[in-house]
Amino acid sequence: MPEAPPLIAVRAPRLSIEPGLVQQRLLLGDEPLAVGLMKKGAKKMALVADVAGAPVALWDGAAASAAFARQEGPGIWCAMAGGPLLRVETAASGGPTVVERLATGAPAAIGHVGNTLWGLWPGGPGKVPEVAPLDPEPGARQPGPEPGPAGRISALAGTGAGALAALEADARGGFRVHVLEPDGWRVMTEAGAARYGFNAAVVAAVPWGAGLAVASGMDLTARARVPGLAHRGEILRLAPDGDFDILAGELRVSPWGLKVPLAGARTEAVRERGGFTHLSAAGPNLIAAMETESGHALVFRFSAEGEAQTLGQVAEPIEDLAVGPDGTVFALLGSPAEP
Amino acid sequence: MSRLLVVLCPPRSFSSLISTMIGQHPEIYGFPELHLMIRETVGEVMAWERRCERYTGPPGLLRTIAEIDHGAQTAETVLEAANWIEDRLDWNSAWMLDYCIKRATEVSGARYCLEKSPSVAFLPVALERMRQAYPDALYIHVTRHPLGLKKSLEEFVRESHRFTPEQKQVRLDASMGAWPVAQRNLLDFCASLAPGQYIRIRGEDVLRDAAATLAQVAEWLGLRTDAAAVEAMLRPEESPYATLGPPNAAFGNDPKFIDKPKFRPGNPRLRSIDGFFESAEGQAFDAPRRDYLAQLASCLGYQ
Structure with missing residues (x-):
């Protein structure tokens, strides 16, 4: 494996933004990093264009979640649940500027596939969700994947093969990935995600290689239900045909044969107990962050062959993970507790 | 000497069927339920069994000693085995298990000896004892849907002649309680093992596609996965412990399994x-x- 890239831990205040919860991050054109920040309490959204840049408040308003997606060129789409859909350009002097505001109602999730941005609008009880391309003009909505009785579509992502994928998760466990094909939606993981381990929920998913990299594990709610239960998170690489590899996690039997963690049983990525929290694709490699049982974060790089390399350790859980254009890995730290 | 392979599961989890199937692999010697590791010494194990007022020792252990030392399980060889064990009540339980493994290896040439004693699922101290005594053992955690186990447990209690009506009612009322206790113990234990030291399989998947599932288990163990080896695992009824034993050690496996030891594929419904x-x-x-x-x-x- 080539030389490890540097790992830089960045705390939000160093970005000159107010303490808050980092919600999303993106690479923006030539800028190394963009960070979306949800201010705690005030429920405001801010956008920071680069590591050294000043905060730019885009809008105020009550919101519980947000999503960004990058567009080719300088623009990015920003959406808040229940709020407007905004297109922001960062090339304007004075920082990011809202250049377009759509009154269509923000989608619950945005996914970037090739040069196309897709939005997903939840269907509500008994109603199939809808999807529509957002770029360059919002397209007509069309039926989205139909979740199972206990599931909901929680995120969109592009597969490495250029297909739109929708992640379905239910309240307590299990997930499915739906892929949009010319003749409609197909469940990619009906059997492939059948599991006998602790991948009760998708915690992160990014396009990688020809498919998707999925980090799965127990979220905070799940952990609270079974206090003290030790677990190891896992990272799966889902292939378009439904087959999968385990990069890190427990070995298991599967319809495709015995799956052994590609990282190897002796690597820290497999041995360490904890849960993977963030993923970021970096060319042929995958960067993954794990929150360990002892409360610190480990950052790993996986090669396309699944070989794992520990990039470094951060003494506290991280809020997000990003990879700069030069390969530098940024671990975004949470803000200090507000007095 | 063969390496120890342990099937971990609570009672009523297809454990007799699945462990006997795996034990029929040509390179594995499958024991019945030895119950050795539930206590520290052989004397304590025998005393525990006698409290059930049925046999002089765990019937699986008696049958095993009879089989590997005398080549047959008859009332006489079981009595011989019981007497032989009586002379070794001060042995550590692991010494006795070592003896069984050593003799089974000599008799069969197996690379693994498979043990399963469902009661250890309720005894974290027994699991720890096993880990200390056999640090290189491999484990197969077999699971069953909680509602499937509940139903099976209730059938077992209703049909059992060992319990009074009051005792039956207590067990029926608590039938949903066994699953989380046992599985939590086993999950905690597995989490403490090294990655790759255990594999988890759902019993329902074995019923649904035994050949594919068990072939992968054999692959994990580094054993043969050819058709003959896989087919041998589909014939649990050929195990010397799959039939009723002599009257002084009749069981050692689940009575229902012993009644009908052939593998019958199925597609169990997983209730919500x-x-x-x-x-x-x-x-x-x-x-x-x-x-x-x-x-x-x-x-x-x-x-």
């Missing part, structure tokens, strides 16, 4: 746990207990 909680019986569970059980089930791939 949420559906159970909506029933009158399920409503007796308060919210934290519901969440605990459902989350634990989810961790094992059951909804």
